[in-house]
Amino acid sequence: xxxxxxxxxxxxxxxxxxxxxxxxxxxxxxxxxxxxxxxxxxxxxxxxxxxxxxxxxxxxxxxxxxxxxxxxxxxxxxxxxxxxxxxxxxxxxxxxxxxxxxxxxxxxxxxxxxxxxxxxxxxxxxxxxxxxxxxxxxxxxxxxxxxxxxxxxxxxxxxxxxxxxxxxxxxxxxxxxxxxxxxxxxxxxxxxxxxxxxxxxxxxxxxxxxxxxxxxxxxxxxxxxxxxxxxxxxxxxxxxxxxxxxxxxxxxxxxxxxxxxxxxxxxxxxxxxxxxxxxxxxxxxxxxxxxxxxxxxxxxxxxxxxxxxxxxxxxxxxxxxxxxxxxxxxxxxxxxxxxxxxxxxxxxxxxxxxxxx
Numbered sequence: 001x002x003x004x005x006x007x008x009x010x011x012x013x014x015x016x017x018x019x020x021x022x023x024x025x026x027x028x029x030x031x032x033x034x035x036x037x038x039x040x041x042x043x044x045x046x047x048x049x050x051x052x053x054x055x056x057x058x059x060x061x062x063x064x065x066x067x068x069x070x071x072x073x074x075x076x077x078x079x080x081x082x083x084x085x086x087x088x089x090x091x092x093x094x095x096x097x098x099x100x101x102x103x104x105x106x107x108x109x110x111x112x113x114x115x116x117x118x119x120x121x122x123x124x125x126x127x128x129x130x131x132x133x134x135x136x137x138x139x140x141x142x143x144x145x146x147x148x149x150x151x152x153x154x155x156x157x158x159x160x161x162x163x164x165x166x167x168x169x170x171x172x173x174x175x176x177x178x179x180x181x182x183x184x185x186x187x188x189x190x191x192x193x194x195x196x197x198x199x200x201x202x203x204x205x206x207x208x209x210x211x212x213x214x215x216x217x218x219x220x221x222x223x224x225x226x227x228x229x230x231x232x233x234x235x236x237x238x239x240x241x242x243x244x245x246x247x248x249x250x251x252x253x254x255x256x257x258x259x260x261x262x263x264x265x266x267x268x269x270x271x272x273x274x275x276x277x278x279x280x281x282x283x284x285x286x287x288x289x290x291x292x293x294x295x296x297x298x299x300x301x302x303x304x305x306x307x308x309x310x311x312x313x314x315x316x317x318x319x320x321x322x323x324x325x326x327x328x329x330x331x332x333x334x335x336x337x338x339x340x341x342x343x344x345x346x347x348x349x350x351x352x353x354x355x356x357x
Contacts, residue, residue: 291347
């Protein structure tokens with residue numbers, strides 16, 4: 001075969017390959033964003049990562065939960081269907097939300113609601129909250145790069161520094177922030193009339209939540225809003241490593257291994273772990289018999305954690321963050337102090353592991 005003919009054939013093959021690639025790229029329909037899906041009556045997969053307000057604690061029944069009201073309102077107006085995914089826990093912080101999300105299998109999510117702040121302010125300062133809330137947003141962006149993010153500033157949150165953290169990070173991550181304090185104020189009703197316990201909304205309070213969310217989504221559809229999460233360079237976002245450490249360094253004999261949890265009821269008993277990293281959490285069982293434990297890091301008192309809860313539940317509790325990123329020792333010691341809610345004759349501590357990076 002002559003050299004010129006050979007090059008000519010190779011050129012035709014190369015042009016044909018380029019043409020096929022062009023057709024593959026340009027024939028693929030662009031992915032609909034969540035607002036287009038809702039407006040077109042398509043199925044929407046959405047996720048809620050949050051605390052008790054995220055799961056609508058305080059609603060009298062399922063029909064009055066804020067997310068049920070949102071689903072019904074949008075379906076009535078646009079048709080379509082909603083598939084709900086929940087990573088929620090009463091009493092949770094952004095730390096626990098992040099840990100649970102990492103162990104959740106949800107995928108193909110179009111919309112994510114993030115509902116934290118009210119509990120976080122009890123256990124950390126605004127800098128620690130910034131670190132954990134940002135880490136949660138990083139995880140969401142990496143796992144669901146095309147999802148719209150809606151952050152909720154809870155109606156009960158009154159810590160302005162925490163409110164500013166949510167507002168600033170929402171802006172940084174192109175999330176839509178909905179401040180639920182505003183519809184509560186605009187209702188001109190007292191907190192007593194909008195909540196069950198001055199924190200958790202009642203049925204009418206959750207109705208206000210739902211109306212605010214529906215109105216926000218309606219406005220976004222009307223203005224042809226674009227989802228900008230996908231414009232965040234995923235290769236520049238890092239997922240916070242969270243390791244579960246089951247190996248203790250030392251333990252008092254009173255702690256017995258019961259179904260994977262080191263369990264003791266003896267005041268003063270201790271269990272120690274070694275870890276390396278800048279933050280710490282602990283996996284425990286909270287229950288109506290739950291006691292308190294004092295936490296010492298490198299022999300310095302850090303905090304006291306209550307494991308009381310009205311029913312038995314496995315929990316991943318935040319301990320601290322902002323530590324020097326080096327080797328540490330943590331000691332959990334059963335406290336003589338008792339939760340005022342614990343009316344049993346026990347002060348049970350049940351620990352399975354610690355969470356570190």
